[in-house]
Amino acid sequence: MSDTESTPTTQPEPEPEPVAPVAPLKKKREGVKMSDKQKADLTKHMTKVGANMTISERKSHRMKMMSRMRKGETVAKAHKALSSK
Numbered sequence: 001m002s003d004t005e006s007t008p009t010t011q012p013e014p015e016p017e018p019v020a021p022v023a024p025l026k027k028k029r030e031g032v033k034m035s036d037k038q039k040a041d042l043t044k045h046m047t048k049v050g051a052n053m054t055i056s057e058r059k060s061h062r063m064k065m066m067s068r069m070r071k072g073e074t075v076a077k078a079h080k081a082l083s084s085k
Helices: 036-052 055-070 075-083
Strands: none
């Protein structure tokens, strides 16, 4: 072997381009408002049901009911789903 033999030269690999971290997409919250009838129905429901609840239980129940009613459920259907848990 002589010094003149060429060794195979390897090309340096190009550096990968920096990729910006992609933030997870947040679910867009649609502002669906309750109708006046839904509000009145919920108030009537809370008067009837909330009598035997503590203040924090009442608030929690009302918020859960409002969430479901904004999605289109009726008072009865929303209450039945919550009370069965």
